[in-house]
Amino acid sequence: MARTDSFPSGTYLAYLSFYLMTDAMDMISAGAAALAGGAALLPFLPPLAPRTAGPRLFYRLPAWQKVLVSVAAAAATASVIVRPESLIQWVALAATLSLGIHAFLYPHRILVALDFPRHSPATQAGLGNDACVLAEEIDDTACAWPLEILVPRHLINDRLGHTPVLAAY
Amino acid sequence: MLIRDRETGSIWQQATGEALAGPLKGHQLALLSSEQTRWAGWRQDHPDSFVAVESPGHAGSWKAWLQQKVVARVLRYATSRVRGPGLLPNDNRLPSHEEVAGIRVAGEARAYPLSTLRSSSLLNDSLGGVPVAIVYDSAADRVRAFHRRWGKTCATLVLDGRFLINEERSMKWDLKGRAIEGTEKNLERIDVAREWWLGWSEFHPGTGVYPFRTGGAG
Numbered sequence: 001m002a003r004t005d006s007f008p009s010g011t012y013l014a015y016l017s018f019y020l021m022t023d024a025m026d027m028i029s030a031g032a033a034a035l036a037g038g039a040a041l042l043p044f045l046p047p048l049a050p051r052t053a054g055p056r057l058f059y060r061l062p063a064w065q066k067v068l069v070s071v072a073a074a075a076a077t078a079s080v081i082v083r084p085e086s087l088i089q090w091v092a093l094a095a096t097l098s099l100g101i102h103a104f105l106y107p108h109r110i111l112v113a114l115d116f117p118r119h120s121p122a123t124q125a126g127l128g129n130d131a132c133v134l135a136e137e138i139d140d141t142a143c144a145w146p147l148e149i150l151v152p153r154h155l156i157n158d159r160l161g162h163t164p165v166l167a168a169y
Numbered sequence: 170m171l172i173r174d175r176e177t178g179s180i181w182q183q184a185t186g187e188a189l190a191g192p193l194k195g196h197q198l199a200l201l202s203s204e205q206t207r208w209a210g211w212r213q214d215h216p217d218s219f220v221a222v223e224s225p226g227h228a229g230s231w232k233a234w235l236q237q238k239v240v241a242r243v244l245r246y247a248t249s250r251v252r253g254p255g256l257l258p259n260d261n262r263l264p265s266h267e268e269v270a271g272i273r274v275a276g277e278a279r280a281y282p283l284s285t286l287r288s289s290s291l292l293n294d295s296l297g298g299v300p301v302a303i304v305y306d307s308a309a310d311r312v313r314a315f316h317r318r319w320g321k322t323c324a325t326l327v328l329d330g331r332f333l334i335n336e337e338r339s340m341k342w343d344l345k346g347r348a349i350e351g352t353e354k355n356l357e358r359i360d361v362a363r364e365w366w367l368g369w370s371e372f373h374p375g376t377g378v379y380p381f382r383t384g385g386a387g
Contacts, residue, residue: 117221122212125220129209132310135218136203142218144211149223151245155172158221165201167221168172168183 113155119143138163184372202360210309214345260370262378270312271362271369271376275299278373280366285379286312291328293317294379301359302326304333306344314359315346322354 127133133144141161147169150156156167170183179191186198204211211218263269269280275297286292286305293302300318304326305311315333317324324335332349333342333356341349346356362369370376 114221118224119219120222122216122218122220125222127208127220129207131208132205133208133211133220134203134205135211135215136201137215137218138201142211142215143221144208144218145221146208147205149221154170156221166172166198167203168170 111152111154113157114149114153115157117149117156117158134167134169136160136165138165184368200360202358204311204313204361205363206306206311207309210306210311213309260366260374260376263366263370265365265367267366269364269366269369269378270303270314271364271373272296272301272303272314272359273373274301274359277382278369278376279379279382280369280373280376281312281379282366283312283363291326291333292379293325302333302356303361304328304344312361312363313344313346314361315356316359317356319354319357 127144127146132147134147134150135142135144137143138160139162143158143160145156145158145167150167150169154169158165158167171189172181172183173179173191174181174193177192179188179193179196181188181193181198186200188194188196188198208220259265263280263282268283270283270286271278271280273279273296277297279294279296281292281303283305286303287307290305290307291302293300295301299316300323301314302317303312303314306313315326317326324340326333327336329341331344333344333346334340335351340351342352342356343349346358348355
């Protein structure tokens with residue numbers, strides 16, 4: 001089976017775009033936030049060519065379109081929710097928003113899927129009795145994936161016996 | 170949640186295993202009947218089980234700390250308070266983050282709130298005309314469901330300590346459904362999806378909520 005990563009739902013964009021309808025009086029602050037947010041996004045620009053051909057989902061848009069939407073979202077959100085009063089606050093806000101947008105655009109860099117973890121026998125695992133696990137048995141081979149390591153990653157690509165499996169939280 | 174595979178870039182729906190877009194659109198991953206349980210309960214049933222562990226290099230690293238202490242906690246805090254947008258109107262019969270055990274039998278879906286299961290431990294129910302039993306094992310914090318009719322026999326199950334027995338006390342099974350005495354018929358397991366209500370209701374529109382049958386969004 002193909003190995004997998006996380007991906008954001010495109011419907012979140014609909015909510016972000018709502019915030020574009022800001023008060024006209026805040027356009028100046030929105031513009032300033034857009035510049036600051038755009039500058040902070042520059043280190044995170046994706047490669048210009050999409051990795052694979054396919055439907056025009058958001059993450060496959062050209063880099064400049066991604067930046068445009070992200071900056072607009074950052075600016076609108078900043079102007080509506082937070083009102084920075086100094087340059088330092090603007091930079092801090094832009095950096096925070098940029099990191100958040102980066103996590104949104106590239107969740108597989110935050111929720112990093114775990115590939116083929118080591119399987120320890122039950123007697124050596126050292127797992128507490130109350131630990132929550134996601135467990136499966138295939139062809140007399142049983143394995144448990146502790147939620148403690150599954151939840152931060154959401155995805156574990158693994159193999160149970162000869163069967164490729166994906167533990168998805 | 171959506172999943173992307175590295176080989177083709179196709180997008181897969183986590184809840185259903187269906188490929189929504191990309192070269193593999195329309196393909197379906199096989200959903201396994203895995204179990205969410207406490208380690209002690211699983212180990213008791215499967216003493217030879219393996220456990221997935223962190224690689225030694227990663228286990229103590231700052232990345233592991235970041236993921237387990239920060240990312241996991243932020244996720245748990247945020248996702249328990251925020252409802253992501255779905256395609257259907259909100260079904261408000263239950264709070265969106267109420268834990269439910271979801272079962273689909275004979276075309277009928279029903280959600281059993283964990284709070285109800287924790288107080289009742291065993292529910293005899295009927296879905297789509299098919300008699301089922303839902304058992305909550307408090308020691309292992311896990312939910313199992315079984316068919317309770319085979320051939321002409323339909324059993325009303327009762328919990329007897331760590332065993333399942335019929336009302337007449339003539340047949341006995343363990344909590345995995347394996348026959349102990351009075352019968353050679355093992356109870357057939359039904360896949361149980363343990364999710365938040367918002368997830369179950371999104372992908373099973375019109376689902377019933379125990380003890381009620383199907384219903385629309387509120």
